[in-house]
Amino acid sequence: MAAVAGRVAGKKGGAVLSDRAYNAIAETFRALADPTRARIVHLLSFGESSVNHLAENLTVTPSAVSHQLRMLRQMGLVRFRREGQLAFYALDDPHVAILFQEAREHVSDYLQEGRKSREWL
Amino acid sequence: MAAVAGRVAGKKGGAVLSDRAYNAIAETFRALADPTRARIVHLLSFGESSVNHLAENLTVTPSAVSHQLRMLRQMGLVRFRREGQLAFYALDDPHVAILFQEAREHVSDYLQEGRKSREWL
DNA sequence: TCAACATCTGAGCAGATGCTCAGATGTCCA
DNA sequence: TGGACATCTGAGCATCTGCTCAGATGTTGA
Numbered sequence: 565m566a567a568v569a570g571r572v573a574g575k576k577g578g579a580v581l582s583d584r585a586y587n588a589i590a591e592t593f594r595a596l597a598d599p600t601r602a603r604i605v606h607l608l609s610f611g612e613s614s615v616n617h618l619a620e621n622l623t624v625t626p627s628a629v630s631h632q633l634r635m636l637r638q639m640g641l642v643r644f645r646r647e648g649q650l651a652f653y654a655l656d657d658p659h660v661a662i663l664f665q666e667a668r669e670h671v672s673d674y675l676q677e678g679r680k681s682r683e684w685l
Numbered sequence: 686m687a688a689v690a691g692r693v694a695g696k697k698g699g700a701v702l703s704d705r706a707y708n709a710i711a712e713t714f715r716a717l718a719d720p721t722r723a724r725i726v727h728l729l730s731f732g733e734s735s736v737n738h739l740a741e742n743l744t745v746t747p748s749a750v751s752h753q754l755r756m757l758r759q760m761g762l763v764r765f766r767r768e769g770q771l772a773f774y775a776l777d778d779p780h781v782a783i784l785f786q787e788a789r790e791h792v793s794d795y796l797q798e799g800r801k802s803r804e805w806l
Numbered sequence: 807t808c809a810a811c812a813t814c815t816g817a818g819c820a821g822a823t824g825c826t827c828a829g830a831t832g833t834c835c836a
Numbered sequence: 837t838g839g840a841c842a843t844c845t846g847a848g849c850a851t852c853t854g855c856t857c858a859g860a861t862g863t864t865g866a
Contacts, residue, residue: 583856597840615844626842626844628844633843649840649841649842649843650843
């Protein structure tokens with residue numbers, strides 16, 4: 565009831581957050597909510613990489629990768645540095661790799677409950 | 686290069702995954718990539734709740750909540766039990782609450798770097 | 807059985823998303 | 837400077853998403 569919804573944020577974990585907080589959290593998930601971006605983030609968890617290198621590994625055009633990288637950059641998940649003609653991208657926050665790993669484990673657990681086949685993990 | 690992309694999945698963490706794995710992981714993030722669903726998941730992290738109770742707290746119609754709950758159910762994030770006329774929903778996997786908390790910390794860290802104001806967290 | 811209540815569901819619409827295409831920008835080297 | 841290469845960007849499109857609306861389904865108690 566209103567007693568719960570109206571509670572103001574105090575310490576970590578125990579209270580309802582502001583609309584802006586939920587929007588930012590949802591935006592973070594949205595950054596990872598696409599297979600191409602998920603694969604980019606997973607590749608970057610092994611180390612920094614150039615745009616073309618990512619494009620080759622993902623079998624996607626450099627243009628598409630660049631578009632997605634811009635989105636990830638705007639959302640604060642990756643940073644980049646320029647070296648000559650190349651732009652190297654890397655994860656900007658350890659939480660990002662943790663998020664990916666946690667989602668991977670959720671998927672693994674979910675499948676272990678036998679609701680779907682598991683041969684692909 | 687191809688040496689990385691071509692590596693076959695071995696143990697946890699160090700290898701490229703299958704397309705189906707990335708799709709499932711992206712789908713998990715997509716489940717949380719909407720402010721309304723993020724708020725539902727956060728509320729449910731405090732304990733199970735009925736549809737109307739959620740709708741009242743979120744200032745959203747019961748119909749909209751029901752639609753979102755169905756999505757969360759299909760994605761394996763929540764389960765429900767019926768008690769009389771009421772349907773009580775709850776988180777179905779500890780990873781879900783962890784994911785939310787991790788995203789929240791990412792957002793908090795991101796803001797602490799001074800790229801945006803932080804008064805809303 | 808009937809009314810009241812809680813929840814679910816399908817159709818339809820406005821807005822968002824991801825890709826491709828074409829071209830612009832930036833960098834290196836001769 | 838000029839060509840080659842890597843990357844970025846905006847426009848346009850087919851598709852997807854989340855909501856509302858109207859009505860169906862299911863449950864309880866009289």
